[in-house]
Amino acid sequence: MSAPRNVVIAGAGIGGLTAALALAARGFSVRILEKAERLEEVGAGLQLSPNASRVLVRLGLEPRLSHVAIAPDAVSVMTARSxxxxxxLPFAHAAGAPYWVMHRADLQSALLAAVNDHPQIELQLGRPVENFTINSDGSVAVPGGAPALALIGADGVRSTVRQQLFPDVxxxxxxxxxxxxxxxARRLPHGLAPRQVQLWxxxxxxxxxxxxxxxEQVNVVAIVPGHLDEPHASATDIARHFKASHWPTSVQVMIDAADGWQRWPLSTLPDGGIWNAxxxxxxxxxxHAMLPFAAQGAGMAIEDAAVLAQCLSDVEGxxxxxxxxxxxxxxxxAPRVGRVQRTARQSGRIYHxxxxxxxxxxxxxxxLGAGRLQARQNWIYDWKP
Ligand SMILES: Cc1cc2nc3c(=O)[nH]c(=O)nc-3n(C[C@H](O)[C@H](O)[C@H](O)COP(=O)(O)OP(=O)(O)OC[C@H]3O[C@@H](n4cnc5c(N)ncnc54)[C@H](O)[C@@H]3O)c2cc1C
Structure with a gap:
């Protein structure tokens, strides 16, 4: 008798929720265990390029996203020097795969609604995965749960699943x-609210x-040097940083107009690591936590979800x-994600x-001109599941 086609996912972030939908679409029963009691995304934005939006569209999420996402037509690369x-760089909108920018909470709500609507997905909140056991028949179990064919650690950069698998990483x-x-947006002087993606x-x-x-809102992310722990850091530090380095007035106006500032020390994992056992x-x-300078961390998690479901789809229990x-x-x-990780690091060096x-x-x-700069991104955006 074949075992049931069931998978447990640790973590209900963008990666875990998308993986659940992709696996359920292939006939798997999925249980998502999420540490948090409530799912709340930070009040920040997210760029989703066509390689990622293509996956979400195929999963049927477009009707839930198209009215909350914006499809800007270009990224405007600005220099603080002058x-x-x-x-x-114009965003080439491949058929059915837009370049979207949106509020993270909107993406999470759309994913969550699709997960809740799916009869083969069960989401348990307030349920951290603290450890797991691999049984003699090859199945895997988390404490208090039935054995499953696979456990997917989608539990973020401080992953407990990774910690048990590869404690040295x-x-x-x-x-x-x-x-x-x-x-x-209405708080900004006329003409100053960006209508495209602006990269300074x-x-x-x-x-x-x-x-x-x-x-109605503008998402603003400022990347500056800092320390992991800065208990006394405050939003006034950002304004001070950009004033001290003589950034253009329009940038300083945006920084002064922003509120709800949240600080995120950027930690990464080495590329080329092992992801499975x-x-x-x-x-x-x-x-593969990476620097966000290629705007691809969530995009890669979404791609992972599609490939994972494809690879597991032939598994008959x-x-x-x-x-x-x-x-x-x-x-x-791994090879593609490693290349994106390196691209993100290199972009940071160039920007700074x-x-x-x-x-x-x-x-x-x-x-080089816009055409040739844009062409350098095509290998990322043209990816198809
Ligand atoms: C400033 C900034 C800007 C960014 N901009 C972009 C962008 O524009 N485009 C883009 O594609 N990416 C962007 N990223 C990257 C993107 O945010 C991340 O790569 C993405 O959110 C990762 O999703 P995830 O589901 O893998 O992990 P997470 O979002 O970290 O989700 C992990 C989930 O697991 C849960 N969890 C943790 N431990 C456990 C446990 N033991 N058991 C159960 N649950 C657990 C957590 O509560 C969480 O819900 C940006 C990142 C930053 C910092």
Whole structure:
């Protein structure tokens, strides 16, 4: 008799919720165990490029997202050196796969509603996965739960599942801190509210701003050097940082207009790590937390979910073939995700140049032109499940 096609997922973030929907679409019964008592996303925005939106559209989420997401037509790359635009890269909207920006809470609500509507998915809140056991028949169990074919650790950068599988792998602090704030668009002087994605490059820092919540709010993220623990850090530090480095007035106006600032020390995992062992695999930030400078962390978690479901779809309830399917998933994902991790690191170095190097960067970007700069992103955006 074959074992039931059931999977347990630790973590109901963007990765865990998408994986549950992708697996359920392939006929699996899924139980999501989430540590938090309530699901709440930070009041910040998220960019989802076509490689990720394509997966969400295929999972049937477009009707739930299209009225809350905005599809800007370009990213405007600005330099703090002169305050001018270095390049404007149009987002190529592939058929059915838009470049979306949205409030994180809107994405989470859409995923959550789809999960709650699905008869084969059970979500348990206030249920942390503290450890797991691999049984002699190859199945895996978490305390208090029935054996499952597979356990997916989608429990974020401080993953408990990863900690048990690979205790030596620890997140490393990057030396950079992201400050996330929100601006009521009507509080900005006329013409200053970004209608596209705005990327400001400057000395040892950068800033990203884009509309969200049907254009009523602007999401603003400021990346600055910092420490892991700064108990006395406050939002006034950001304004001070950008004033001291003589950033253009429009950036300073945006920073002054923002509120709800939250501080996120940026920690990453090394690329090229191992993501699976037997019937257990990691997904999303638990496997590959990266710097957010390619705006792809959630995108990669969403892609992981699609590939994981594809790899497991052939598994007909036999625990012995599950580990091979999970190994295939990791082997398919790791090279691409590693390249994205490296791209994000490199982007950060380029954005934060200062002095003559910043001047050279701006000249090279202008000389390359939007078409060639855009083409460098195509390998990310053109991905299809
Ligand atoms: C400033 C900033 C900007 C970003 N911008 C973008 C962007 O524009 N586009 C993009 O694609 N990505 C972006 N990212 C990255 C993106 O936010 C993350 O990669 C993504 O949210 C990771 O999702 P996840 O589901 O893997 O992990 P998480 O969102 O961390 O979810 C993990 C879940 O697991 C739960 N959990 C933890 N431990 C346990 C446990 N033991 N048992 C059960 N549950 C547990 C947590 O409560 C949480 O709900 C950005 C990140 C930052 C910091």
């Amino acid at each position: 305050g001018g635009e270095v390049s404007r 620890q997140p490393e602090f990057s030396g950079l801190v992201a400050w996330r704030g929100r601006i009521e 490059m400057g000395p040892r820092a950068h800033l990203v701003a884009y509309p969200m919540s049907s254009g 037997g019937p257990v695999a990691l997904l999303g930030d638990a496997a 036999t625990p012995t073939v599950v580990s091979a399917a999970l190994a295939r998933y990791a082997a398919l994902r 140049l200062h002095g003559p190097m910043a001047l050279a960067r701006d000249m090279v970007m202008r000389a």
